[in-house]
Amino acid sequence: MAAITMEHLVKKYDDGFPAVNDISIDIADGEFLILVGPSGCGKSTLLRMVVGLEDITSGDLKINGERVNDRQPRDRNLSMVFQNYALYPHLSVYENIAFPLRLAKGQFSNDEIDRKVREAAETLDLNEHLERKPANLSGGQRQRVAMGRAIVRDADAFLFDEPLSNLDAKLRGQMRTEIAQLQRRMGITSLYVTHDQTEAMTLGDRVAVLKRGQLQQIASPRELYEQPVNLFVAGFIGAPSMNFIPARISGGVFQTPIGDIEVPERVQAKLSGAPELVLLGLRPEHFEDAKFVDEAKVGHGTMFDAEFTHTEWLGNQQYGYIQYEQDQTVQHKLNELAQELDADEMPAQVIVSLDASSRIRGGSTAKIWLDSRRMHVFNPETGENLTRDAEAGAELTREANEERKSEIERARQRDASRGGQNAHAGAGTATAGVAVHRGGDAVTGRESTGQGGSTAL
Amino acid sequence: MLSTKQKIGWTVISVLVLVYALFPVLSILMTSFKAPSDLTSGKFLPSKFVGENYEQIFVGDAKDLFLPALRNSIGISLIATFIAVVLATLCAYAIARLDFPGKKLVLTTALMVSMFPVISIVTPLFNLWRQIGLYDTWLGLIIPYLSLTLPISIWTLTAFFQQIPWDLERAAQVDGATTWQAFRKVIVPLAMPGVFTTAIIAFFIAWNDFVYGIGLTSTSAARPVPAALAFFTGASQFEDPAGAISAAAIIVTIPVVLLVLAFQRQIVSGLTQGAVKG
Numbered sequence: 052m053a054a055i056t057m058e059h060l061v062k063k064y065d066d067g068f069p070a071v072n073d074i075s076i077d078i079a080d081g082e083f084l085i086l087v088g089p090s091g092c093g094k095s096t097l098l099r100m101v102v103g104l105e106d107i108t109s110g111d112l113k114i115n116g117e118r119v120n121d122r123q124p125r126d127r128n129l130s131m132v133f134q135n136y137a138l139y140p141h142l143s144v145y146e147n148i149a150f151p152l153r154l155a156k157g158q159f160s161n162d163e164i165d166r167k168v169r170e171a172a173e174t175l176d177l178n179e180h181l182e183r184k185p186a187n188l189s190g191g192q193r194q195r196v197a198m199g200r201a202i203v204r205d206a207d208a209f210l211f212d213e214p215l216s217n218l219d220a221k222l223r224g225q226m227r228t229e230i231a232q233l234q235r236r237m238g239i240t241s242l243y244v245t246h247d248q249t250e251a252m253t254l255g256d257r258v259a260v261l262k263r264g265q266l267q268q269i270a271s272p273r274e275l276y277e278q279p280v281n282l283f284v285a286g287f288i289g290a291p292s293m294n295f296i297p298a299r300i301s302g303g304v305f306q307t308p309i310g311d312i313e314v315p316e317r318v319q320a321k322l323s324g325a326p327e328l329v330l331l332g333l334r335p336e337h338f339e340d341a342k343f344v345d346e347a348k349v350g351h352g353t354m355f356d357a358e359f360t361h362t363e364w365l366g367n368q369q370y371g372y373i374q375y376e377q378d379q380t381v382q383h384k385l386n387e388l389a390q391e392l393d394a395d396e397m398p399a400q401v402i403v404s405l406d407a408s409s410r411i412r413g414g415s416t417a418k419i420w421l422d423s424r425r426m427h428v429f430n431p432e433t434g435e436n437l438t439r440d441a442e443a444g445a446e447l448t449r450e451a452n453e454e455r456k457s458e459i460e461r462a463r464q465r466d467a468s469r470g471g472q473n474a475h476a477g478a479g480t481a482t483a484g485v486a487v488h489r490g491g492d493a494v495t496g497r498e499s500t501g502q503g504g505s506t507a508l
Numbered sequence: 509m510l511s512t513k514q515k516i517g518w519t520v521i522s523v524l525v526l527v528y529a530l531f532p533v534l535s536i537l538m539t540s541f542k543a544p545s546d547l548t549s550g551k552f553l554p555s556k557f558v559g560e561n562y563e564q565i566f567v568g569d570a571k572d573l574f575l576p577a578l579r580n581s582i583g584i585s586l587i588a589t590f591i592a593v594v595l596a597t598l599c600a601y602a603i604a605r606l607d608f609p610g611k612k613l614v615l616t617t618a619l620m621v622s623m624f625p626v627i628s629i630v631t632p633l634f635n636l637w638r639q640i641g642l643y644d645t646w647l648g649l650i651i652p653y654l655s656l657t658l659p660i661s662i663w664t665l666t667a668f669f670q671q672i673p674w675d676l677e678r679a680a681q682v683d684g685a686t687t688w689q690a691f692r693k694v695i696v697p698l699a700m701p702g703v704f705t706t707a708i709i710a711f712f713i714a715w716n717d718f719v720y721g722i723g724l725t726s727t728s729a730a731r732p733v734p735a736a737l738a739f740f741t742g743a744s745q746f747e748d749p750a751g752a753i754s755a756a757a758i759i760v761t762i763p764v765v766l767l768v769l770a771f772q773r774q775i776v777s778g779l780t781q782g783a784v785k786g
Binding site: 124150203 | 673678679691693694698
């Protein structure tokens with residue numbers, strides 16, 4: 052149990068390149084924090100700095116208020132799951148899990164070690180494999196062994212370095228659910244690095260978005276999704292990602308390449324000081340096939356005609372693609388953003404989410420409706436979100452925080468009411484309900500999109 | 509899967525290589541069983557199998573030449589191998605894991621030393637050793653043998669250590685191990701196949717050396733087998749010692765074969781399989 056505090060952490064390499072640049076994050080006791088960002092954003096480096104595998108150039112790292120900058124990894128009492136699992140190939144699964152306990156000489160008797168290993172193995176469903184060597188295990192089983200090695204000792208916090216990136220999509224979904232349940236059950240502080248935003252959205256109490264070593268925004272998944280601070284966060288969170296459409300403000304309307312959009316009231320108030328040309332941030336689900344929109348809602352948005360280049364039908368939903376003429380003045384800005392997001396360039400197209408039963412097909416022109424109340428407006432030069440409502444965002448994060456507390460509380464109560472001696476083993480089934488809403492999409496092969504926003508954490 | 513044609517092709521090639529490599533050994537084996545009068549018969553098989561030659565090197569006239577030489581060879585080669593492997597393990601680990609100035613220098617120096625022609629150092633060494641009293645001693649051979657075995661050991665082991673994922677060591681450190689514990693409990697067990705392979709190569713190099721052996725020794729105090737073979741004579745000066753030499757050659761081949769057989773299981777690579785994602 053521990054709170055981890057990062058104060059102005061900086062990591063500079065010998066060539067002066069700052070991989071991590073002035074990052075301050077407070078991780079509360081029992082919190083599940085996700086570090087997310089495109090490759091090369093410094094998230095893994097930051098994690099390694101916390102665990103002690105990378106030196107800290109400047110700044111303070113505190114665990115439970117104690118400065119640990121100069122402590123060796125073994126003295127920080129953190130446990131870590133590596134991206135490649137880093138299992139000891141010459142040891143059996145049992146000995147792999149027992150390894151940290153055996154190193155703590157004299158602290159545990161053989162019986163104690165045996166009990167703890169079996170308990171961890173039970174939790175992770177590894178009982179049948181204890182005598183096998185890692186080479187003979189499947190990817191998912193290896194991943195579990197790595198987890199077992201982490202949970203077997205009473206570490207102050209868990210650190211995960213992209214633990215699921217080597218698994219196939221289906222297994223990844225399963226393990227994600229398991230990690231979420233495990234963390235809730237044990238209520239242990241966790242720091243989790245990933246580039247997969249589905250993981251970020253579903254696992255984290257809070258998510259820290261990093262770009263080139265700098266912290267962009269740290270908030271609950273919901274706040275990140277609904278109230279991003281800038282273009283980068285808005286573009287990074289959500290899949291398919293937010294559409295950025297150039298717009299000129301003229302009177303009460305935004306003139307955009309896909310049609311005129313009325314400026315909603317909420318937005319109007321915040322546009323003072325906005326440049327003439329802005330970027331509208333519209334999520335795919337802000338759109339809908341006009342035929343499927345409730346009469347009552349129509350008035351809140353804007354209708355326009357669009358020619359679809361193609362559509363993708365996924366069973367539960369459908370995406371339509373609309374191409375438009377890009378405004379040259381923002382093209383380079385958008386390409387820059389695309390590169391920051393690990394893509395080559397930003398195509399001049401809008402992705403809209405349509406009802407699964409919509410008959411709109413590629414090549415056809417159809418009427419679509421945009422819920423303009425939910426739009427965001429960005430300053431293309433600074434990338435700043437002009438329409439962000441900081442208060443509403445903070446409220447979302449506060450809510451998430453409370454939900455987390457009550458969730459842990461419920462999990463503990465359920466554990467207690469089982470009253471078994473082997474609380475961990477009992478919890479395996481007892482808390483299955485906790486994350487059931489996540490389990491639902493976890494087993495579908497394709498990572499479902501836009502789920503994060505509606506996942507209550 | 510190989511097609512039948514490929515299988516036949518490989519079999520033919522394998523047989524050819526085996527015959528090429530093993531025929532001389534077989535020929536020596538046969539010669540070692542020939543009686544002195546039989547040596548010039550020009551036939552492959554001895555007309556009569558006799559143990560006379562073996563008798564000669566173990567209990568007969570050549571005993572005083574061969575047995576001490578065998579003892580010297582085994583002792584000197586084992587000691588040189590042991591020192592080379594221990595030093596090379598530490599050196600290679602440092603080269604594979606640490607970033608220190610002069611790392612390249614160590615590797616290139618090792619490479620250059622191993623390329624240096626042995627024959628050109630023997631004469632200066634001969635003079636030096638005589639003056640400082642190392643001439644005709646075990647130590648006087650172990651030191652030059654290290655110059656042969658260390659470079660190759662360092663290179664093989666460095667390559668081997670570089671294959672071991674660094675994350676394993678980091679994981680051990682996070683699990684609570686000191687640097688030394690991580691090395692001993694994780695790296696060393698994984699490096700064992702590499703260490704064995706290296707040890708065997710180093711042993712062969714020391715075992716097979718002739719130039720230092722003949723140049724830096726004068727008596728049976730330190731003379732190794734390859735050098736001793738050159739001093740074999742027949743019972744009289746008119747007698748060809750080929751039979752005894754062949755017998756001795758067969759005897760010195762046996763430890764090498766035994767070594768490879770004994771450590772065959774350790775020389776399997778791929779022990780690190782399963783450490784990281786598969």
